[in-house]
Amino acid sequence: xxxxxxxxxxxxxxxxxxxxxxxxxxxxxxxxxxxxxxxxxxxxxxxxxxxxxxxxxxxxxxxxxxxxxxxxxxxxxxxxxxxxxxxxxxxxxxxxxxxxxxxxxxxxxxxxxxxxxxxxxxxxxxxxxxxxxxxxxxxxxxxxxxxxxxxxxxxxxxxxxxxxxxxxxxxxxxxxxxxxxxxxxxxxxxxxxxxxxxxxxxxxxxxxxxxxxxxxxxxxxxxxxxxxxxxxxxxxxxxxxxxxxxxxxxxxxxxxxxxxxxxxxxxxxxxxxxxxxxxxxxxxxxxxxxxxxxxxxxxxxxxxxxxxxxxxxxxxxxxxxxxxxxxxxxxxxxxxxxxxxxxxxxxxxxxxxxxxxxxx
Numbered sequence: 084x085x086x087x088x089x090x091x092x093x094x095x096x097x098x099x100x101x102x103x104x105x106x107x108x109x110x111x112x113x114x115x116x117x118x119x120x121x122x123x124x125x126x127x128x129x130x131x132x133x134x135x136x137x138x139x140x141x142x143x144x145x146x147x148x149x150x151x152x153x154x155x156x157x158x159x160x161x162x163x164x165x166x167x168x169x170x171x172x173x174x175x176x177x178x179x180x181x182x183x184x185x186x187x188x189x190x191x192x193x194x195x196x197x198x199x200x201x202x203x204x205x206x207x208x209x210x211x212x213x214x215x216x217x218x219x220x221x222x223x224x225x226x227x228x229x230x231x232x233x234x235x236x237x238x239x240x241x242x243x244x245x246x247x248x249x250x251x252x253x254x255x256x257x258x259x260x261x262x263x264x265x266x267x268x269x270x271x272x273x274x275x276x277x278x279x280x281x282x283x284x285x286x287x288x289x290x291x292x293x294x295x296x297x298x299x300x301x302x303x304x305x306x307x308x309x310x311x312x313x314x315x316x317x318x319x320x321x322x323x324x325x326x327x328x329x330x331x332x333x334x335x336x337x338x339x340x341x342x343x344x345x346x347x348x349x350x351x352x353x354x355x356x357x358x359x360x361x362x363x364x365x366x367x368x369x370x371x372x373x374x375x376x377x378x379x380x381x382x383x384x385x386x387x388x389x390x391x392x393x394x395x396x397x398x399x400x401x402x403x404x405x406x407x408x409x410x411x412x413x414x415x416x417x418x419x420x421x422x423x424x425x426x427x428x429x430x431x432x433x434x435x436x437x438x439x440x441x442x443x
Contacts, residue, residue, distance in 0.1 A: 084409055084423070085202055087430040088402070089143040089334040090283075090305035090383035091129060092220070094173035100127075105185055107132045108401045123391025129402045131185055135209050137403030140202040141189065141427075143304055143383070144177065144215040146170040146239075149246055150223035157248045159223075166224035174237065177215065187212040190238045192438040199431075216434075218281060218304065221246030221255070222269060231269065235276050242273060243281035243304070245289060253293075255284040256316045262292040274299035279437060282306070282326065283383075286315065294325050300437035301329045305336040305383035307366040312344050320373060327374045330436070332429045334383020335363050339394045342366070353397035360396045360404075360411055367425065368415070377421040381429045382408070 096102045100121055102111050108130045115125040134142065148169035149159035160166040180186040189195050198214040218241035225231050244266055245255030252266035262270070266289070273280060274297055282303045285293055294301075303326055309317035318326070318333075326333060339353055340346035342362040353359070367380050374380075386395060386402050398407065409422045417425070 084138060084406070084426050085141075086137060086139045086382065086405055087141045087143075087427045088134075088139050088382050088384050088386075088405070089302070089332075089430055090218075090336070090385045090388075091142045091144055091402075092147060092385070092387050092389075093129070093142070093144045093215070094176045095145065095147050096127070096129065096387045097176045098169075098172050102127065102130070104130045105132075105180075105183075106130060122389050123393060126391030126393050127387065128391055128395055128399065129387040131180075131213055132209070133401040133403040134213050135211065137401075137406050138202075138208055139213070139402060139405060140208065140211065141198065141214040141216070141430075143218050143241065145218050145220045146173045146224070147220040147246070148173075148224045149221055149248075150251055152249075155248060163223060163226045163251065167226050167230060170219070170224045174217075177217070181212075184212055187214050188238050189214045189216050190240055192435065195431075195434060195438070216240055218242065218279075220281070221250060221284070222252045222266075223250050225252070225269070228268065228272060231272055231276075235278065239278070241279035241281050241302075241304070242269075243283050243285075244269060244293070245284045245286065247284070253289040254286045255289075256286065258286050259288055260286065261288045262296070267292075267296055270297045273297070277437065282318075282331070284316070287322070290318075290322060291325075294329070300433065301326065301331045302433060303331060303333045303383075305334045305385040305388075307336055307341045307363075308369045310369060311366055312341055314341075316341060323370055323373055327370075327379050330379075330433070332379055332381050332433050333370055334381050335367050337363060337384045337386055337395055337399065338388060338390060339396065342396070348394075352393065353395065358396055359398045360407060363396065364408075364411055364415060367412075377417065377424045378429055378432075380425055382426065 118124040148166035151159035222244045244253035254260040280301045309319040339358045
């Protein structure tokens with residue numbers, strides 16, 4: 084089944100992990116054998132051949148570069164200008180993949196429909212480009228408001244204002260505090276440009292601020308449920324209900340610590356914690372129960388977000404194994420229409436509405 088994955092850090096993996104994502108996952112793993120400089124070495128799960136094999140023909144692909152002040156212990160860049168430069172290197176990689184026919188940027192409705200037509204026909208998918216919608220995870224790299232306009236012109240269509248910790252525009256996971264003035268102005272200009280707000284990673288204070296201020300389309304590209312795993316990275320039921328009221332779609336993440344309670348990073352292992360794709364379906368079920376329908380959930384795997392098989396569901400070897408999700412959902416009583424909604428239909432409806440400039 085044609086599948087959309089609404090959150091992959093492809094360019095970060097290519098540029099910072101030095102992975103040639105045109106190669107199969109197994110080839111990348113073999114080359115990384117014995118390497119210990121990055122999490123998940125020799126255990127990666129995402130590459131372009133596996134996306135094609137799993138019929139994941141459209142992804143939301145990120146740029147990501149955090150600015151860290153002197154007192155901030157998180158990894159990142161020591162000036163916004165350096166962070167901007169890193170995102171430009173990541174953009175150059177996407178453009179290089181376009182030049183060799185591996186990927187194609189999707190920035191508007193005509194491009195989306197053209198790409199869907201390509202993937203509808205009966206030609207083998209192993210020769211088709213992966214479509215990507217460009218998203219910025221954490222807005223720290225936008226040095227000035229003018230940089231937002233530069234980014235929009237080169238194709239940026241979605242922004243998550245925060246990542247981990249305190250940010251230049253908003254506070255994210257493990258931080259607190261409302262949007263600062265620059266963040267409020269950023270959201271207003273994003274709405275004017277009809278850009279998508281990715282609510283993922285916004286701390287609770289900033290989330291509620293954003294819901295009040297932002298008037299454009301909102302999604303949460305990779306976000307699970309606090310009711311099932313109690314951490315501020317997740318969203319509580321009232322936050323999920325607010326997203327549903329905004330006609331948002333919420334992508335289910337496959338990072339193990341977000342899927343099962345009690346996970347200890349660096350110690351827990353998926354089989355010992357019974358972390359499998361069924362646990363993702365539990366989070367999905369919870370949102371569907373809150374919504375009363377299947378119209379607000381999708382996949383936003385984050386499978387290449389700085390980890391590999393050691394922190395992924397034990398019944399998933401590569402991203403191609405997302406093809407196991409439809410039968411799993413059908414066993415739970417989801418109809419064929421429900422499954423199509425979840426695997427691609429909800430994201431497509433959202434994009435057609437956003438880019439068609441209907442009212443959200």
